[in-house]
Amino acid sequence: MSVDTICALATAPGGAIGIVRISGNETLEILSRVFTKDLTNAQPNTIHYGHIRNGEEIVDEVLVSVFRAPHSYTGEESAEISCHGSRYILNKVLALLIANGCRQAGPGEFTQRAYLNGKMDLSQAEAVADLIASTNQATHQIAMSQLRGHFSSKLAQLREQLLKLTSLLELELDFSDHEDLEFADRSELMDLTKTIDNHITRLAKSFETGQALKQGIPVAIVGKTNVGKSTLLNRLLKDDRAIVSDVHGTTRDTIEDTIDINGITFRFIDTAGIRQTQDEVEQIGITRTYAAIDKARIVLWLIDAEPSTEEINDILQHTENKKLIVIKNKADKADNNSYNLLNYPFITISAKFGTGIEELEQAIYEAANIPALTENDIIVTNARHYDALVRAHDNIQRVIDGLQMQLSGDLLSEDLRQALDTLAEITGGQITPNEVLGNIFKNFCVGK
Known part of the structure; x- marks a missing residue:
């Protein structure tokens, strides 16, 4: 591991405030070259007001937070410069630090140093x-x-x-x-x-x-053409994400987007309507509908009239190992007859007017069967x-x-x-090869 003193922008440029992080043995010496005060003997956990200067030029009015080893995020001598969030100012501060002895940090290098210096173990670093x-x-x-x-x-x-x-x-x-x-x-x-x-x-x-929690629980919306699948997706997303039309076969490919329900992310997939068709492009969309069902954990089967025995058998065949929720749409138009759904309970909604949507969202949440989580629960999310x-x-x-x-x-x-x-x-706990560490930290943001 290099002993260079590193620096990086820790916040996105363009905001009211920007933070530049520095870590390494020469942190305070380098800072003292560009700051209006000598910080080499600064006390730990202190904040210092002054200016970043380039010779006689004042770059910005800043606050510098000082952290002494080993009581810092990285375990090294560290500091954070809080300045204005102008992209020009931040780049100027970084350039001055690099010109005076710092090196631009790589992705995740601050956290990697924290791990190597015993401030956290590898699983905590990945967290x-x-x-x-x-x-x-x-x-x-x-x-x-x-x-x-x-x-x-x-x-x-x-x-x-x-x-x-x-x-x-x-x-x-x-x-x-x-x-x-x-x-x-x-x-x-x-x-x-x-x-x-x-x-x-x-x-x-x-x-x-x-x-599932990390990527979003996949939910497929399926049914015949023109039963309101795209309208339902738009209603759930509270946005006109999918094209809605009275023309059969409008949706010819899957459309995906996510929403949060009770703190859980669900990834909804609007699919092409299932029907017999000679249209080659639409047929490709229907094939992708079945593929979406295969990948989904929850399937919303939308109907607006009593389904045929053929449709029932087709849906049940493809959702055998899925959590199936049957939805009777167009409550504003539909009759009150009981549908022959092999004793499957169904939720009545109007995707157009929003009737029954809250009940549906609760049913989707319950179908996910995710236990209530606390900070003490251990759920593995990392493939490694x-x-x-x-x-x-x-x-x-x-x-x-x-x-x-x-x-x-x-x-x-x-x-x-x-x-x-x-x-x-x-x-x-075992000596970890450098290539493994590099693979773990390469996807971190610079500055962390």
Whole structure:
């Protein structure tokens, strides 16, 4: 890791206030060259008023916040310059810092230094990026939980239990000349191993929920042509996102957009109407409708009249493993007859006038079956973490199989060691290759 003193813009230019961050051993020396005060002996956690100067030219009136190592975000000597948000001023300040000894920071380099200096583990560092990218209450809570170390603490507990098992087995190997000596009771070992595996499996299974929350839960709006699918999408989005027309087959491709319902993001997909057609382009759209159903977790089936047996069978066939919500549209026009929907309950709405939309939104939220989340809940959202958990589960499963086959302690110990190392990859407890670190931090914003 370079020991250069780095600088970067930490806020988007153009606002009322802009912040430039600096970190490294020469932070205060470099700042003192461009600031109206000598900050080399400044006290930690202090704010200093003055001007950024280029020779006799005053660039801006600023406040400088000083943080002394190790009590800073990066663990290094650090400072933040709060100045006016003009793009010209910010670029001028950065140019002056670079001319006086700073280097432009790379993406995520401040957080990478925080990790390398022991201010946070690797999973917490990744949570910083998730927190910045959070778009709803759920993803914010998940990122905050991980940043506060709840995931790390759980992994530490699991690793401590695994390490205890490994130590007992390896102690037996040290006394291998005493064949009857057994430090690790095999029945207790099996029980504890299964308990650990259950925790790892539960964490891995949460990845599906985590991905849905992070990317938005996919909801497909399907039905025959001209039943009001595009009108419903526009009503849910509160925007004229899709073209609405009385002409059959107007929607010929999928249209996607997102909304938040009770803090959860849902990704709605308006699809082409399902019907028999000779139009080649429309047929492509219908094929994509079925593809959208396959990808969706929730399917909204919109009807405006009693569906035929053929339509019922077609929809049920393609939504067998989906949460299906049947919606009777055009309440302002529809009759009061009971529809033959094989006992499926349905919600009556008017997409045109907004009747029943709140009830529908609540039904969609309940269909997602997302438990109420708090900052203490652990939901895995990172593919790297999920991969490590799956591999750790495989290692633990080999230990369970080995215990059942009464394998020797040295073979069991090797699989336990691999599980320990795999879990350590998540938090960075193992020495992490530079290319892995580079891949993790490359998508961070510059200045973080």
